[in-house]
Amino acid sequence: MNKLVFKSEAALNEVAAGIIAGLLQTKPDAVLGLATGGTPVGIYKELVRLYAEGKVSFRKASAFNLDEYVGLPPDHPESYRSYMQKHLYDHIDMPPENRHIPDGNAPDPEAESRRYDELLERVGRIDLQLLGIGHNGHIGFNEPGPALIGATHVARLSDKTRQANSRYFPSLSDVPEKAITMGVGTILKARRILLVAKGADKAEIIRKALYGPITTEVPASLLQTHPGLTVLLTEDAAG
Numbered sequence: 001m002n003k004l005v006f007k008s009e010a011a012l013n014e015v016a017a018g019i020i021a022g023l024l025q026t027k028p029d030a031v032l033g034l035a036t037g038g039t040p041v042g043i044y045k046e047l048v049r050l051y052a053e054g055k056v057s058f059r060k061a062s063a064f065n066l067d068e069y070v071g072l073p074p075d076h077p078e079s080y081r082s083y084m085q086k087h088l089y090d091h092i093d094m095p096p097e098n099r100h101i102p103d104g105n106a107p108d109p110e111a112e113s114r115r116y117d118e119l120l121e122r123v124g125r126i127d128l129q130l131l132g133i134g135h136n137g138h139i140g141f142n143e144p145g146p147a148l149i150g151a152t153h154v155a156r157l158s159d160k161t162r163q164a165n166s167r168y169f170p171s172l173s174d175v176p177e178k179a180i181t182m183g184v185g186t187i188l189k190a191r192r193i194l195l196v197a198k199g200a201d202k203a204e205i206i207r208k209a210l211y212g213p214i215t216t217e218v219p220a221s222l223l224q225t226h227p228g229l230t231v232l233l234t235e236d237a238a239g
């Protein structure tokens, strides 16, 4: 594991975006694994800046998002498709047909999960997977429990996750109960993983995930087994 600790969020965002841009410079057709939530917003902003300055192009790249809520129309303001448009895709040159996000509105979400994994298999391996971490140790929507699922699947959001995400919705009852998420097997197949955490409220779960026992009760602890893991932390998240 390669761990870097930053004095400020701005410094972290710059390095994270630099790692992604560096990959695209050496491998223009790289396959990116992308995440949503509060953590990557500043990283996407930095990538947009690099693109606007002509320092990086996404023209040949493709991307697969980790997850999407079940039951929200794609144009719902809180769908992860809308998030990606707003924070990244509306501002860069990645062709729309290369931007993949599970369809949370598919009539059969289980079949949609299988389609997503098959598509990923056809495109090849994810070169770099960007990941945030939930306060309960979830990655994607792989929530703590006695067992985890390897493939992309329909997951039920934990109460803690729905509570955390309710800040984006009018009320808790508006937060979807299910999501399509890459499974831990899909995530661990990525060549490199960039785990990012910011803020003192993530310090305890980061300590458990990186230095505690590897357990399905802390899904992010499985990342300890990945040979290409880089962790980017702000000082307060590093504890």
Ligand code: PGA
Binding pocket: 036, 037, 038, 039, 040, 132, 133, 134, 135, 138, 139, 140
């Ligand atoms: P956050 O979410 O970036 O909004 O903290 C991370 C996650 O739940 O994976």
